[in-house]
Amino acid sequence: MKEWLREVEESLIEALEVTKSDSVPLHNMYMLAPIIYSRRKRTNNASLIQEMIDANDDQVTSEWSLDEKSKDQYKFHYVSSYIYCFVIAGKIDEFKYDQIMECINERMDLFEDD
Numbered sequence: 250m251k252e253w254l255r256e257v258e259e260s261l262i263e264a265l266e267v268t269k270s271d272s273v274p275l276h277n278m279y280m281l282a283p284i285i286y287s288r289r290k291r292t293n294n295a296s297l298i299q300e301m302i303d304a305n306d307d308q309v310t311s312e313w314s315l316d317e318k319s320k321d322q323y324k325f326h327y328v329s330s331y332i333y334c335f336v337i338a339g340k341i342d343e344f345k346y347d348q349i350m351e352c353i354n355e356r357m358d359l360f361e362d363d
Contacts, residue, residue, distance in 0.1 A: 250352045253332075257353055260285050260331050261324065276320040279309050282330035292338070301337045305330040325359040 264281045267273055273281065283301035287293060309326050312319050319326075332349055335341045341349070353359070 250349070253349045254353060254356055257328050257331065257357070260289060261328060263289075264327050264331075275323040276326075278323045279305055279326040279330040282327055283334055286331060286334035286338075290338070297338060301334045304337055305333060308333065321361050322359070324357075324361070325354075328353060328357070328359055 260282075263285055264278050267281055267285075268275055268278055280302070282305055283298050286301065287298050292298070309330065312326070329350060332341075332346055332353075336343055336346050
């Protein structure tokens with residue numbers, strides 16, 4: 250799991266830098282996940298990237314509809330979306346996704362205080 254932790258930490262740093270330099274609202278940082286995934290994994294498959302965008306948008310907006318305050322958890326939503334890109338790309342299955350997210354949640358501070 251160390252490789253996943255490193256992967257996530259590096260991509261999260263990259264996403265946070267983009268939000269600073271491009272004035273992306275933090276609550277929309279999850280939208281960067283497919284872009285950063287495609288750049289880091291050197292893929293330019295437009296239909297795959299769109300599938301990632303759609304799946305992540307559905308997942309995050311669904312969570313927001315259940316709890317408006319979850320918008321404040323931008324790091325968690327970004328990391329979850331980034332790892333889910335691997336599911337969409339067929340690199341891991343949803344069971345592995347859950348394992349990775351559990352490990353990352355134990356080792357990284359992804360939640361902002363309310």
